[in-house]
Amino acid sequence: MLCRMHLLPFATRLGTVRTLWPSAETIFADLQQEMERVREFMSGFESLLSSQGSFAGDRAQGSVTAAAPTSGEGFSVCQDVKDFAPEQLSVKVVGRKVMLVGQKETQNADDKGAFSYKYEVLKREWDVPEDVDAEALSCSLRDGCLRIAAPRRALPPAPERNVPIEVAAQPVPGAEDGA
Numbered sequence: 001m002l003c004r005m006h007l008l009p010f011a012t013r014l015g016t017v018r019t020l021w022p023s024a025e026t027i028f029a030d031l032q033q034e035m036e037r038v039r040e041f042m043s044g045f046e047s048l049l050s051s052q053g054s055f056a057g058d059r060a061q062g063s064v065t066a067a068a069p070t071s072g073e074g075f076s077v078c079q080d081v082k083d084f085a086p087e088q089l090s091v092k093v094v095g096r097k098v099m100l101v102g103q104k105e106t107q108n109a110d111d112k113g114a115f116s117y118k119y120e121v122l123k124r125e126w127d128v129p130e131d132v133d134a135e136a137l138s139c140s141l142r143d144g145c146l147r148i149a150a151p152r153r154a155l156p157p158a159p160e161r162n163v164p165i166e167v168a169a170q171p172v173p174g175a176e177d178g179a
Helices: 010-014 024-051
Strands: 065-067 074-080 089-094 097-109 115-127 138-142 145-151
Antiparallel strands (some): 138 145
């Protein structure tokens, strides 16, 4: 003979079924929120890079640039280049632009046969204002900071000239009445 217990569906016999695993909706909602936070972070990072004039090949970490192109002494830029040796850096003037390029290769091999290769490139460029003498550009490297500077152009002395004084004829009082 069968008892009533065997005839009832399985779920109703056990009552409420509980599990230790979270529901799938909760997992995917948390994952979706995390992905949104990552997207916001990446968009903020991209806008930061684009505002500094950098591109994907640039080394953005640790580079501090301070430019004073409109200051009274002329053009001056400081760039952090502590990761590069002086022979790995080059500065060029092309038209009204100053271009800094740094290239560095590192190869490592250990006794187990593992090999690593790293190639770093640093590229920056700045516009030189019209009132600055780009031909007198100078560079100096001190404590890992490359300073690029150029003085303002000296204005040519104005030649001396006499400026004539124009005298406007003023009516003489009484001359208009009697004539």
